[in-house]
Amino acid sequence: MSNTPIKTDVLIIGAGPVGLFQIFQLGLHEIKAHVVDSLPLIGGQCSALYPDKFIYDVPGIPKITGKDLIDQLELQIDPMKPSFHLKQTVQSLVSNDMGYEVTTREGLRFQTKCIVIAAGVGAFVHKELPLRELNNFRSGDLGSSHPPQVVCELPQNDSIAAKHIVVYGSNEAAVRTALNAALKSGTQSVCLIYRREQLDIGEELKAQFDQALRINAIQFMTGQITGLKTREAGQLLSHLLVTDTHGVINERACDLLVECLGLSPKLGPLLDWEIQMEKKTLKVDSKNFETNLPGIYAVGDINSYPGKRKLIVCGFHEATLAAYSIASYLRGGEPIPLEYTTASTRIHRILGL
Ligand SMILES: Cc1cc2nc3c(=O)[nH]c(=O)nc-3n(C[C@H](O)[C@H](O)[C@H](O)COP(=O)(O)OP(=O)(O)OC[C@H]3O[C@@H](n4cnc5c(N)ncnc54)[C@H](O)[C@@H]3O)c2cc1C
Numbered sequence: 001m002s003n004t005p006i007k008t009d010v011l012i013i014g015a016g017p018v019g020l021f022q023i024f025q026l027g028l029h030e031i032k033a034h035v036v037d038s039l040p041l042i043g044g045q046c047s048a049l050y051p052d053k054f055i056y057d058v059p060g061i062p063k064i065t066g067k068d069l070i071d072q073l074e075l076q077i078d079p080m081k082p083s084f085h086l087k088q089t090v091q092s093l094v095s096n097d098m099g100y101e102v103t104t105r106e107g108l109r110f111q112t113k114c115i116v117i118a119a120g121v122g123a124f125v126h127k128e129l130p131l132r133e134l135n136n137f138r139s140g141d142l143g144s145s146h147p148p149q150v151v152c153e154l155p156q157n158d159s160i161a162a163k164h165i166v167v168y169g170s171n172e173a174a175v176r177t178a179l180n181a182a183l184k185s186g187t188q189s190v191c192l193i194y195r196r197e198q199l200d201i202g203e204e205l206k207a208q209f210d211q212a213l214r215i216n217a218i219q220f221m222t223g224q225i226t227g228l229k230t231r232e233a234g235q236l237l238s239h240l241l242v243t244d245t246h247g248v249i250n251e252r253a254c255d256l257l258v259e260c261l262g263l264s265p266k267l268g269p270l271l272d273w274e275i276q277m278e279k280k281t282l283k284v285d286s287k288n289f290e291t292n293l294p295g296i297y298a299v300g301d302i303n304s305y306p307g308k309r310k311l312i313v314c315g316f317h318e319a320t321l322a323a324y325s326i327a328s329y330l331r332g333g334e335p336i337p338l339e340y341t342t343a344s345t346r347i348h349r350i351l352g353l
Pocket of ligand 1: 015017020036043045049055056088089090118119121123299302311312313315
């Protein structure tokens with residue numbers, strides 16, 4: 001754990017569309033923010049769940065994909081020079097004389113005067129197969145000589161040489177992972193397993209996959225992983241037991257299992273903070289989107305107030321009003337006048353115009 005906390009006026013939890021627009025709105029008030037997100041990329045649901053789908057209800061933009069909206073927001077916040085901390089999941093919150101200390105699961109610490117929770121539907125984590133015995137092989141806790149044998153991505157290095165690789169899943173990521181593993185030289189075998197025969201992939205990828213099956217570069221098994229066998233006194237995974245639709249159990253050699261089951265959101269530790277909640281969302285005052293804890297705001301899908309709709313445009317409005325309130329809070333309650341971006345020379349200076 002890092003001993004020196006990162007000091008900031010505002011910490012934003014969540015780099016989804018609303019967290020990103022929050023950076024812009026705070027920047028207009030000359031407030032710099034640090035931003036944490038559990039994902040390795042910015043954009044929240046837009047990037048993780050529907051990058052190629054069109055959104056039709058962003059004001060002034062008739063249609064835009066999830067990915068392009070995030071690219072545009074990234075461009076818009078560039079003058080604000082935000083500090084991103086990705087692959088960091090916020091864990092704990094402690095109040096102190098200077099505001100709040102926030103710690104991430106990965107060990108970063110922040111000392112902040114204000115917090116904006118823009119955590120959407122929760123931190124996105126990789127879905128895991130529900131077989132408890134697999135947990136022993138996930139983290140590599142068994143000793144440094146045994147790296148994890150159940151992972152969510154194919155390792156980048158050469159560590160898969162001479163190994164039996166199994167990929168579980170039916171989506172594009174699963175099939176691409178299996179094909180990539182088959183392309184690496186020296187792998188013993190590559191097998192894609194899924195509970196049903198139908199894969200959720202486009203025609204082009206299906207053709208590549210069928211070709212790899214024809215030349216025996218990949219095998220495909222249908223069934224559920226219902227058990228496992230180990231070697232070296234339980235230290236290493238050696239086989240998976242796969243039960244097919246007729247209840248027949250087949251063994252599959254496995255030194256590395258890659259779970260490609262997509263992402264699911266988990267609210268996790270935010271539920272334990274002393275913020276008033278309503279049906280797993282944070283209650284806020286709709287005049288400024290502050291929670292019951294002074295200096296802690298909640299914007300976007302994570303909040304609730306009378307009439308709340310989980311829409312991007314609503315989150316943008318919330319971020320705008322929260323920024324005015326935060327500016328006033330940080331300046332001892334001073335009233336903050338309204339300024340137009342078209343006319344304010346101060347804002348033009350911030351935007352580098
Ligand atoms: C398929 C689909 C289509 C949609 N179409 C539309 C549409 O057409 N129009 C529309 O307005 N809306 C649409 N939405 C809804 C829209 O995507 C959400 O309203 C929007 O993403 C909310 O933004 P947000 O920033 O509040 O949260 P999110 O986008 O959920 O981002 C929250 C971020 O916070 C991070 N996070 C959470 N907890 C933690 C933690 N403890 N530590 C660190 N990071 C954390 C998450 O990893 C995530 O990146 C759609 C949603 C889906 C799923």
